[in-house]
Amino acid sequence: MGQFESSIESYEFDRATALRSDDRAVFHGDVAPGWDILGNANGGYLLAIVGRALSIATGRADCITVTAHYLAPCPAGPIRVEVSPVRAGRRFATATASMVQVDSGKEALRVVATLGDLATDPGGPTAMQDSRPDIVDFDDAWRVSETSINSFAFIHDRLATRADPRDIGFREGRPSGEGLVRGWFDFRDGRPIDSLALLLAADAFPPAVFNLALPTSWVPTVEMTVHVRAIPAPGPVACFFRTRFVQNGLLEEDGEMWDSAGTLVAQSRQLALAPRA
Amino acid sequence: MGQFESSIESYEFDRATALRSDDRAVFHGDVAPGWDILGNANGGYLLAIVGRALSIATGRADCITVTAHYLAPCPAGPIRVEVSPVRAGRRFATATASMVQVDSGKEALRVVATLGDLATDPGGPTAMQDSRPDIVDFDDAWRVSETSINSFAFIHDRLATRADPRDIGFREGRPSGEGLVRGWFDFRDGRPIDSLALLLAADAFPPAVFNLALPTSWVPTVEMTVHVRAIPAPGPVACFFRTRFVQNGLLEEDGEMWDSAGTLVAQSRQLALAPRA
Numbered sequence: 204m205g206q207f208e209s210s211i212e213s214y215e216f217d218r219a220t221a222l223r224s225d226d227r228a229v230f231h232g233d234v235a236p237g238w239d240i241l242g243n244a245n246g247g248y249l250l251a252i253v254g255r256a257l258s259i260a261t262g263r264a265d266c267i268t269v270t271a272h273y274l275a276p277c278p279a280g281p282i283r284v285e286v287s288p289v290r291a292g293r294r295f296a297t298a299t300a301s302m303v304q305v306d307s308g309k310e311a312l313r314v315v316a317t318l319g320d321l322a323t324d325p326g327g328p329t330a331m332q333d334s335r336p337d338i339v340d341f342d343d344a345w346r347v348s349e350t351s352i353n354s355f356a357f358i359h360d361r362l363a364t365r366a367d368p369r370d371i372g373f374r375e376g377r378p379s380g381e382g383l384v385r386g387w388f389d390f391r392d393g394r395p396i397d398s399l400a401l402l403l404a405a406d407a408f409p410p411a412v413f414n415l416a417l418p419t420s421w422v423p424t425v426e427m428t429v430h431v432r433a434i435p436a437p438g439p440v441a442c443f444f445r446t447r448f449v450q451n452g453l454l455e456e457d458g459e460m461w462d463s464a465g466t467l468v469a470q471s472r473q474l475a476l477a478p479r480a
Numbered sequence: 481m482g483q484f485e486s487s488i489e490s491y492e493f494d495r496a497t498a499l500r501s502d503d504r505a506v507f508h509g510d511v512a513p514g515w516d517i518l519g520n521a522n523g524g525y526l527l528a529i530v531g532r533a534l535s536i537a538t539g540r541a542d543c544i545t546v547t548a549h550y551l552a553p554c555p556a557g558p559i560r561v562e563v564s565p566v567r568a569g570r571r572f573a574t575a576t577a578s579m580v581q582v583d584s585g586k587e588a589l590r591v592v593a594t595l596g597d598l599a600t601d602p603g604g605p606t607a608m609q610d611s612r613p614d615i616v617d618f619d620d621a622w623r624v625s626e627t628s629i630n631s632f633a634f635i636h637d638r639l640a641t642r643a644d645p646r647d648i649g650f651r652e653g654r655p656s657g658e659g660l661v662r663g664w665f666d667f668r669d670g671r672p673i674d675s676l677a678l679l680l681a682a683d684a685f686p687p688a689v690f691n692l693a694l695p696t697s698w699v700p701t702v703e704m705t706v707h708v709r710a711i712p713a714p715g716p717v718a719c720f721f722r723t724r725f726v727q728n729g730l731l732e733e734d735g736e737m738w739d740s741a742g743t744l745v746a747q748s749r750q751l752a753l754a755p756r757a
Contacts, residue, residue: 267702267730270592270705272566272574272592272593274566289549289590299592310566313566313574313576315576317549317702324728326729327730328726329726330754331725332692332724333725416607417605417607426547426707428703428749432727432730433727433728448709449607449608450606450710450743452603453604455707467727472705472747
């Protein structure tokens with residue numbers, strides 16, 4: 204047990220991202236079972252573990268912009284996160300981090316992030332050009348854990364994610380033909396959605412490319428960047444993921460996350476390998 | 481003079497991004513004068529210098545996805561780039577890099593990137609959902625160096641960038657009201673546009689936010705990520721930059737770059753601080 208520990212562990216997500224450290228530089232924890240897609244831990248979940256280490260190491264509450272390069276699939280088991288400070292300014296702090304699987308010695312993620320404190324950030328002008336995109340009402344969305352997606356994406360048993368019924372027929376051979384996946388992110392046990400949870404939300408839904416009639420096989424993330432734009436108001440977060448350009452085996456997936464008050468809380472973009480038959 | 485040098489220096493961009501190194505780990509060069517906006521070197525130009533170091537260090541031709549966190553403004557003068565390898569696989573190699581101003585000792589950029597070789601990449605499926613957005617024809621676009629933008633963005637004297645006339649009235653008090661800046665990227669001396677030049681193109685135009693009636697003052701980039709999606713065909717590259725969400729002093733700017741053959745060659749996204757009066 205270390206001197207610096209993440210302390211709020213009454214919720215499953217907090218237990219599954221718990222870390223201990225003696226020096227706020229090297230963190231020890233575990234990739235928990237059950238947060239996986241066919242045995243490999245979800246990329247957003249892994250990023251949230253690293254985000255927690257970055258937050259403790261820099262003393263800043265929120266990852267404002269965080270980029271992860273995914274280097275190797277990561278099964279459940281012990282991990283080590285090493286954080287190296289880069290710059291600590293008044294408003295922002297920048298740091299790099301690396302997550303290593305203890306058993307294999309393999310590095311799973313290399314991360315660079317700039318953190319801040321959104322609750323006390325000095326802010327500035329607002330000029331929104333768009334509002335929340337069209338997503339079915341929460342009550343009309345389907346619980347992902349009760350759909351055919353649950354047969355491979357076991358992470359949804361941990362969550363209360365709901366999907367727009369228009370976007371989840373691909374497992375039954377009915378891709379929508381639009382590169383969209385929309386829905387609502389929430390925790391099963393009522394854990395509030397904070398900036399750390401948004402890192403998970405950014406990668407918690409099935410790939411939007413599955414609605415483009417490509418194979419529903421593995422879509423390995425090469426890189427994902429999340430911008431946290433605000434701390435969410437209470438309630439589930441509306442999520443909108445779109446893939447526009449599948450080109451020569453590479454694709455982008457852009458995400459928008461909006462809270463119950465209609466505030467943009469995060470944007471994400473990942474570069475991934477297109478699924479193959 | 482070092483053992484490993486970038487050799488093609490017949491073009492101005494190559495001279496301005498030239499590096500020398502004895503060990504392919506620490507690179508020495510100069511931020512050239514004239515690639516600046518009011519004295520601070522353009523962020524895409526700085527990223528291209530780092531991209532060159534990353535390419536030499538990893539032996540891979542192209543940055544496939546590169547993220548830079550901007551830590552301090554960088555005036556002209558000597559710089560040092562240190563590259564640390566992370567992982568070298570068959571298809572991709574990942575590395576981190578840091579650019580330091582020699583005179584001040586200040587770190588200007590911290591970078592993480594995954595590189596590959598697009599000319600020999602195994603590729604994969606294509607399923608494009610959109611084509612090149614509406615941009616005025618090259619011949620009808622205005623040379624930026626001959627517009628009022630040239631009064632502060634001196635980098636355009638180095639380039640043959642052209643802007644869509646609909647998007648550049650902001651300097652004369654006529655912002656378009658749409659968060660768009662469109663145009664064409666090209667070099668004045670006919671240098672071919674390769675993947676390295678796309679890192680420059682991704683940040684070479686005035687901020688799209690200037691068309692939202694906010695002050696045309698400094699828009700400091702916090703973080704920029706560029707995905708290079710293809711090597712451009714010969715000819716100028718069509719560029720499309722859009723800002724949708726200015727919220728509490730932070731904004732994103734999304735870029736798309738398309739070559740003369742209609743191929744998507746790069747996407748970019750940056751998180752920046754909104755301009756203040």
